[in-house]
Amino acid sequence: MLVCTPNGITWRQICKSGLENPDSKIGFYAGDAESYEIFWEQLRSTIIQYHQVEFPDHLAWQPDQNFLAPMSTPPLAPVRTTRLRVARNLAGRRFPPAMNGVERQQVYQLVKESLQATPGVLLTLDELTESQKATLAASRMLFDNQDRFMASANILDDWPIGRAIFISADGSSGVWINEEDHLRIISIVPGYNLPKAVEAVTTLLTALESRLAFAWSNRLGWLTSCPSNLGTGLRASVRAECSPAEATKFRQLGLQLRGDQGEHTTALGSVYDISPQQRLGLTEYQIMDQLNEALCSVFAASETL
Numbered sequence: 001m002l003v004c005t006p007n008g009i010t011w012r013q014i015c016k017s018g019l020e021n022p023d024s025k026i027g028f029y030a031g032d033a034e035s036y037e038i039f040w041e042q043l044r045s046t047i048i049q050y051h052q053v054e055f056p057d058h059l060a061w062q063p064d065q066n067f068l069a070p071m072s073t074p075p076l077a078p079v080r081t082t083r084l085r086v087a088r089n090l091a092g093r094r095f096p097p098a099m100n101g102v103e104r105q106q107v108y109q110l111v112k113e114s115l116q117a118t119p120g121v122l123l124t125l126d127e128l129t130e131s132q133k134a135t136l137a138a139s140r141m142l143f144d145n146q147d148r149f150m151a152s153a154n155i156l157d158d159w160p161i162g163r164a165i166f167i168s169a170d171g172s173s174g175v176w177i178n179e180e181d182h183l184r185i186i187s188i189v190p191g192y193n194l195p196k197a198v199e200a201v202t203t204l205l206t207a208l209e210s211r212l213a214f215a216w217s218n219r220l221g222w223l224t225s226c227p228s229n230l231g232t233g234l235r236a237s238v239r240a241e242c243s244p245a246e247a248t249k250f251r252q253l254g255l256q257l258r259g260d261q262g263e264h265t266t267a268l269g270s271v272y273d274i275s276p277q278q279r280l281g282l283t284e285y286q287i288m289d290q291l292n293e294a295l296c297s298v299f300a301a302s303e304t305l
C-alpha cells in the first residue's frame with residue numbers, strides 16, 4: 001500500500017529533486033508539515049548530519065521565542081552588506097513543492113491581507129515592469145524561476161501565479177511570497193550591522209505572525225520545504241571581500257561561502273556570501289553570534305597583520 005501524508009505527499013515526491021539532481025546537497029523537499037512525521041525515519045539521518053544535532057526522540061527542542069536579541073557588532077570594513085532571511089510556511093497548508101495554482105493564489109491573498117497595515121509596496125511577479133525588475137535585482141530582492149533543484153521539486157510549477165514581493169517603505173526589508181517556502185522574510189542593510197537587520201526583519205515578522213499561524217513541530221521547530229532551513233529558518237549572512245587565506249579560515253570555522261550572486265554560484269573575484277550552515281538546534285541569537293565571532297576573529301586578525 002503506498003505510504004503518503006494526509007495531503008497525498010509520497011516519499012518519491014520528497015526525493016524527486018535529489019533523484020533528478022545527483023549533485024544535490026540535501027536532495028529532499030517536504031510537501032507539507034506531515035512529511036516530517038510520516039517519513040521521519042527516512043529524513044532523520046540527513047537532518048542530523050546537516051545540522052550536526054542529535055535527536056533523543058523524547059527531547060522536544062523549543063527555539064528561542066523572543067526571536068532575535070539585538071547584539072552590538074563592530075564596524076568591519078570588508079563587509080559590504082548584512083542580510084537576514086527567515087523562512088516560514090503557513091500552518092495547515094501544503095508547502096510550495098506540492099501546491100497547485102489555486103493554493104498558491106490563496107497563500108498570496110492571505111499574506112497580502114496580513115501586510116495591509118504595514119508601510120510598503122506589494123508587487124506580483126506577473127505585473128513587474130522591466131524597470132521594477134532591475135531595481136529589485138539591484139537590491140537583491142528579486143527572485144526568479146531558474147533554480148533547477150526547485151524546478152525538479154515542482155516548487156516553480158504554475159509560475160508566476162501567487163508569486164509576489166513585498167518591499168518595506170524604507171527599502172531595507174521585504175517578503176518573498178511563494179518562493180521556496182510560503183514566506184521568506186528578508187532584510188539587507190549596508191555594511192556590517194546585525195542590530196539594524198534584526199530590527200527590520202522582526203518588524204515584518206511581527207506583522208505577519210499577528211495574522212498568520214506558521215507550521216511548527218516540537219521536534220524540528222519552524223517547518224520548511226527544505227530540511228536545511230528547519231528550526232529557526234534563519235540564514236544570517238554578509239557579503240564581504242576576503243582573501244583566499246581569509247576564505248580558508250572561514251571554511252575552517254565551519255561557515256559556508258557562496259558566490260556573490262546567490263546560492264549555487266561561485267565567487268566573482270574576492271566577494272563572497274558568508275554564513276553559518278546550522279539553523280536547527282540553536283537559537284537565532286546563537287546563529288548570529290557564530291557569524292559575528294567568525295567575522296571578528298578573521299577580519300580583526302587581518303587588520304593586525
Ligand code: DAR
Nearest residue numbers: 024025026027028149226228
Ligand atoms: N538544492 C538543494 C538545496 C539545499 C539548500 N538550499 C536551499 N534549500 N535553498 C540541495 O539539496 O542541494
